[in-house]
Amino acid sequence: MKTLRLLTALALGGGLVLAGYYWHSNGAGWLAEADISSAAAAAERSPLYYRDPSGAPLWSAGPKKDDRGRDYLPVYDDGAAVTPAPPKAQAASPRKILYYRNPMGLPDTSPVPKKDPMGMDYVAVYEGDDTDDGTVKLSPGKIQRAGVKSEPVARRSIRVSVKAPGTIQLDERRVSVIAMRAESFVQKVADVTTGTRVKAGQPLMEIYSSAVASAAAEYLATITSKTVGGVEMYGRGSRQRLVNLDLPESVIAEMDKTHTAPVAIRWSAPRDGVVLERNAIEGMRANPGDVLFRIADTSVVWALVDVAERDLGNIAVGQSVAVRARSFPGRTFTGTIAVVYPQVNRDTRTVRIRIELANPDAVLLPDMYVDADIDTADAAPVLAIQDSAVLDTGIRQAVLVDKGEGRFEPREVKLGRRGGGYVEVRHGLADGEAVVTSANFLIDAESNLKAALKGFGEAASQATDAGPGNATGDHK
Structure with a gap:
């Protein structure tokens, strides 16, 4: 029997015998006695490719080791892979398999071993792989495939x-109206129409008013009188009458200079601007209050x-x-x-x-x-994150905090103003913490799936504990 074992080991290309198991030097690992025949048959075939020993969706055309130093497993034309058996010391306490997950990272699980449409085996998830600290743990391969990106929380000025x-x-303060305060007649209108730009002091029209002429004659008589008593006070009153009739200041100044009352009063533009309205027509009669020109700056x-x-x-x-x-x-x-x-x-x-x-x-x-x-930008910077980092259910807002080493912690936050692709965080995050800004919905779906599977497992455990023998009630 010992000779048969030695010859079989030599036929496999050399190996080490230990406690009923055989270590295959070509990467097959530990083989039990029951696996000798299958390993010998595998040595006579050429593998199609090699897959990752942990079940991750990683493959290689030739022999290769993973980041933990384990050999990739050969896969042959029948779809089977030579799986190394652990030593008896390790096999004595096997870990409990919770379920099997899709090898491509899709949200699909199975309670029993199965293959996906591409023929790849579902990956076993063992008890203890999930953490109970409220975080979601993803493998580096899944993080890379999902395109997960994180960005540190920083202070920014929110531009709303x-x-x-x-x-x-x-x-309203730059509009002027020219209206008569006494009955008048328009004798002449300048070449000014609606839409014409005018300058302050530019002539607009000439009018005749008997009320204005009477007030002007009275004012001239006062300022040219030789009488000493009461002339000054009376002169101020007659001048004020001209001002009340809205006589242009330039006309009053000319009367002071020439001591002559003009027959026709020339009206000028009170400001620079555009003529918005012209109602003055030569020969027309203007009643008190009639608007003849409206000019706006x-x-x-x-x-x-x-x-x-x-x-x-x-x-x-x-x-x-x-x-x-x-x-x-x-x-x-x-x-x-x-x-x-x-x-x-x-x-x-x-x-x-x-x-x-x-x-x-x-x-x-x-x-x-x-x-x-x-x-509406506020000069004071506030703690802000990207809009894409927020998971909004309509009732609450949460983010996924990147804790490193593939662990992500869902955390509820209170938000403030939004603008420029960023949103203010008023509560829930600290400056410098990293939050997921891309593929966070995929991580959230993974978290919900794990929570649901955990709930199913707890329900099944409770159902097992409360079996027929543990049911409530008296059985006689």
């Missing part, structure tokens, strides 16, 4: 961009923007705003928030804000549609 539509309006305009009520907490006076007109798609106008109107539109649930914009080339026209991009 609020976008809102609006329209261009004139600055368009060098500065307003953008009235409607912001959603939910964004009102991020809006403040003085914030910078980038405004883009739909008529000029490649141009941006920069302004600041001047006023937040103290009222919410009950129909649209929006709040109107006023933005002051410089308009030196007058391309922004009243009632023009614009889109505002309000930068």
Whole structure:
């Protein structure tokens, strides 16, 4: 019998005999007496390839060792692999197999050994492989295949961009109206039409008014009188009457200089701007209150923007705003928030804000549609993570903390503002901790699968303990 063992070992290419097992020097490992015949038959065949001894989806065309120094197992044309048997000292206390998992890392398990559609054996998961510290443990191969990426938590400035539509309006403080305060007649109108740009002091029209002529004659009589008593006080009153009739200051100054009352009063533009309205026609009669000209300075305009009520907490006076007109798609106008109107539109649930914009080339026209991009960035940096790192169930938000060595800890967090692809973390993480930013949903699915399998195992154990002999009730 000893001779037969020695010859068999020599036929296998040389080996070491120990306690009824044989160590095969070509990588087959420890073989029991019952495996001698199969190992001898395997030596006469050529392996198709070699697979990882731990069952991981790793293969090699030739003999190879894994990172723990174990030999890859040869696989032959019948799909069987020569599996080394452990020494009797190790086989005395075999570990309990919980289930078998898919060799490609798919969420598929089996309570008994089986093969996947590619013919690969399912990998056994032993008792003790799972940890009870609340972490999820993945093999390096699975992490690499899933594309898991982690990023440390850091402090950043969250840039929350609020976008809102609006329209261009004139600055109310830069609009002037020329209206008569007494019955008048328009004798002449300058070559000025609606849309014409005018300068301050530029002549617009000449009018005649009997009320203005009477007040002017009275004022001249006062300032040229030789009477000493009461002239000064009376002169101030007659001048004020001309001012009340809205007579241009330049006309009053000319009367002081020439001591002559003009027959026709020349009216000039009160400011630089654009003629928005011209109602003056030569020969017409103008009643008190009639508007003859309306002129607006368009060098500065307003953008009235409607912001959603939910964004009102991020809006403040003085914030910078980038405004883009739909008529000029490649141009941006920069302004600041001047006023937040103290009222919410009950129909649209929006709040109107006023933005002051410089308009030196007058391309922004009243009632023009614009889109505002309000930068609400806070100068103080806050703890922030990428949006993709958050697992949001609608009720709670959680992240996966990378603990190293393939362990990931699910942790609930409290979030704040979002913007620029990042979200503020107000509670649950510390500066410098690494969180998973890619493939975290796959890890979450793996965690849920393990929890479910663990629950199934506990239920089965309880059912076994409460067998027919342990059932409640009296049996007589």
